[in-house]
Amino acid sequence: MDPDLDLRKIRYFVAVAELLHFGRAAERLHIAQPVLSRQIRALEKDLGAELLTRDSHGVRLTAAGTQLLEDSRHLLATAEAARRRVRGASRGPRRLVVGFRAGVVVTRALRAFSADHPDVGVEARRVEWDDQADLILDGTVDIAYVRPPVPERGLTLVPLFTETRVAMLPADHPLAGKPELASADLAGERRLRYSDAGPDDPQIRTIEEKFERVAAGYGITLVPRSVAEQYSRPDITYVPVTDAEPDQVFLAWAANRDSPLVAAFAQAAQAPS
Incomplete structure (x- = not known):
C-alpha cells in the first residue's frame, strides 16, 4: 500500500x-539541515521518484520535482483553506466571505x-489582481468576483x-x-499595467496606485467603465475607447469546494437584476 x-x-x-538550497531552506523552516535532507529523502522514497539532484552546480529539480512543486502549491493551499474553515466554524455562527475587484458592485x-x-x-473583502486566486484557494475568501x-x-x-x-x-x-x-489614438502612449511593470518600475497593485502614476504623468491606462463611474478625481479624466477589448468579470471559487453557501451565493450573483 502506498x-x-x-x-x-x-x-x-x-x-x-x-x-x-538546502541550507537556506533549513533556515526558513527553522530546522537542522540534516533533518531536512532526511525528510526529502523520505519523501522521495514515499513517491518512488527522485525529486532533486545535487552536484557541483547546486540543487536542481528533476522532471518529477518540477511536477510536484506545481502540484504542491495547490495541495498546501487546499489544506490551509480547510484549516481556516474549520477554525472559523469553531468560533461560532456560519460566515461567508465574498471577494470583489475594484469597480464591481x-x-x-x-x-x-x-x-x-x-x-x-x-x-x-476587496481583492487585487495578484492575490485574487490565492485568497480563494487558501480559504481567506469563499467566493469572489474576479477579472483576468x-x-x-x-x-x-x-x-x-x-x-x-475607458x-x-x-x-x-x-x-x-x-x-x-480609438486604440490607434493611444499608440504612442506609455501604458501602465498591473502585471508587466518594467525592471525599473515599481509593481502596480491597486487602482489607487494607478491613479497616482497616471496623475503624475508616468503613463495612461485602460480601466473598466465601472471603475470610472465609482472613482473620480479632479486630476484624472476618463475617455471611452470605442474598439478596446471588453473587460470580463467572473465569479470564482475553489473547484474542490462543495459548499451549499457558496452555491447559494453563486445563484444569487447570477440572478437577473
Whole structure:
C-alpha cells in the first residue's frame, strides 16, 4: 500500500524547491539541515521518484520535482483553506466571505443572499489582481468576483458580465477633452499595467496606485467603465475607447469546494437584476 502524502514533508520540499538550497531552506523552516535532507529523502522514497539532484552546480529539480512543486502549491493551499474553515466554524455562527475587484458592485447579491440566509454572517473583502486566486484557494475568501488574468487551475470560473473600457488620462493630457478615442489614438502612449511593470518600475497593485502614476504623468491606462463611474478625481479624466477589448468579470471559487453557501451565493450573483 502506498503511504499517504505527508504535508510536512511537502512543505519541506517546497522550501528547497523554491530556494534551490538546502541550507537556506533549513533556515526558513527553522530546522537542522540534516533533518531536512532526511525528510526529502523520505519523501522521495514515499513517491518512488527522485525529486532533486545535487552536484557541483547546486540543487536542481528533476522532471518529477518540477511536477510536484506545481502540484504542491495547490495541495498546501487546499489544506490551509480547510484549516481556516474549520477554525472559523469553531468560533461560532456560519460566515461567508465574498471577494470583489475594484469597480464591481456586490450589494445586490449580498442582500439577496442575506435575505435567504439570515443566520449567516456575510463579509465583503476587496481583492487585487495578484492575490485574487490565492485568497480563494487558501480559504481567506469563499467566493469572489474576479477579472483576468486569473489562473484556471484549482478554480471554478463562471462568466458574469462584460463591460467596456475607458482610457484613464491626466486631466491636462492633449486627448483628455475628446468625446471618445480609438486604440490607434493611444499608440504612442506609455501604458501602465498591473502585471508587466518594467525592471525599473515599481509593481502596480491597486487602482489607487494607478491613479497616482497616471496623475503624475508616468503613463495612461485602460480601466473598466465601472471603475470610472465609482472613482473620480479632479486630476484624472476618463475617455471611452470605442474598439478596446471588453473587460470580463467572473465569479470564482475553489473547484474542490462543495459548499451549499457558496452555491447559494453563486445563484444569487447570477440572478437577473
